[in-house]
Amino acid sequence: MEVVILPDPESVARLAADAVERLVRRGVGAGPEGSGPVGAGPVGAGPVLGLATGSSPLATYAELRRRHRTEGLSFAHVRAFLLDEYVGLPADHPQRYAAVIERELAAHLDLSPGAVRGPDGAAADVPAECAAYEAAIEEAGGVDLQLLGIGSDGHLGFNEPGSSLSSLTRIKTLTAVTRADNARFFAHADEVPRHVITQGLGTIRRARHLVLLATGASKAAIVADAVEGPVTASCPASVLQLHPHVSVLLDEAAAADLTRANYYREVYTGKPAWQGL
Numbered sequence: 206m207e208v209v210i211l212p213d214p215e216s217v218a219r220l221a222a223d224a225v226e227r228l229v230r231r232g233v234g235a236g237p238e239g240s241g242p243v244g245a246g247p248v249g250a251g252p253v254l255g256l257a258t259g260s261s262p263l264a265t266y267a268e269l270r271r272r273h274r275t276e277g278l279s280f281a282h283v284r285a286f287l288l289d290e291y292v293g294l295p296a297d298h299p300q301r302y303a304a305v306i307e308r309e310l311a312a313h314l315d316l317s318p319g320a321v322r323g324p325d326g327a328a329a330d331v332p333a334e335c336a337a338y339e340a341a342i343e344e345a346g347g348v349d350l351q352l353l354g355i356g357s358d359g360h361l362g363f364n365e366p367g368s369s370l371s372s373l374t375r376i377k378t379l380t381a382v383t384r385a386d387n388a389r390f391f392a393h394a395d396e397v398p399r400h401v402i403t404q405g406l407g408t409i410r411r412a413r414h415l416v417l418l419a420t421g422a423s424k425a426a427i428v429a430d431a432v433e434g435p436v437t438a439s440c441p442a443s444v445l446q447l448h449p450h451v452s453v454l455l456d457e458a459a460a461a462d463l464t465r466a467n468y469y470r471e472v473y474t475g476k477p478a479w480q481g482l
């Protein structure tokens with residue numbers, strides 16, 4: 206696991222966007238680099254991104270929009286899978302995660318129609334939808350780069366504390382903490398759905414590169430638990446410690462409780478430029 210401590214949230218967003226850009230520019234059939242092949246799916250398939258919602262990736266999405274608009278970064282050959290979706294929101298609700306990703310990212314890029322897929326939170330047969338979602342990720346060749354945020358209770362995706370570290374896509378019940386945290390996106394706290402469909406921790410672990418973004422003092426304690434604490438279902442994000450290629454991108458505030466912060470800084474400063482994340 207590589208922990209990168211940066212001066213501010215803008216630097217976190219730029220570095221995350223660099224990692225996405227590097228993947229996207231490697232393009233179709235560019236062959237293996239790092240921990241696995243890009244877009245190992247059907248012939249002609251390109252890179253596969255994993256997209257998170259919530260506040261943490263918003264600045265990264267803004268930076269990717271800017272690079273598309275002003276630097277010609279094309280996403281025409283990219284496919285993407287969402288981490289999770291609320292269950293039970295009306296099809297036209299602006300807080301459906303599919304709508305959020307469309308608004309914040311997809312609508313501004315040159316993605317092909319149907320290139321972005323998320324779990325269907327309105328599915329009549331939820332277990333069948335979850336199985337189909339797992340199969341779709343697999344058919345695409347798996348996720349090359351998964352962007353992640355961390356919940357204040359340690360959730361990853363919507364895998365709340367107690368989630369199996371090997372879980373696959375399924376329905377979960379949000380904790381009271383998560384519903385309170387997410388109330389800021391809704392007119393009333395009791396509008397926040399109780400249920401979600403989320404990729405499991407086992408699903409997330411299959412992605413070839415995991416990039417966790419955390420900024421602000423409110424994330425400091427849980428980041429320290431996830432990165433330096435024991436691997437435990439009580440802190441689902443601690444499962445990152447079991448993955449061979451993880452980048453944890455933090456601003457100073459989110460890094461404040463790390464005991465090995467100076468070591469992480471030394472490692473990153475001394476890293477060869479060619480290595481990337």
Ligand code: F6R
Pocket residue numbers: 256257258259260261262288289353354355356357360361362363
């Ligand atoms: C969202 C998701 C969640 C969020 C987490 C942090 O798709 O999977 O795990 O990443 O709740 O949310 P923010 O970034 O709003 O603090």
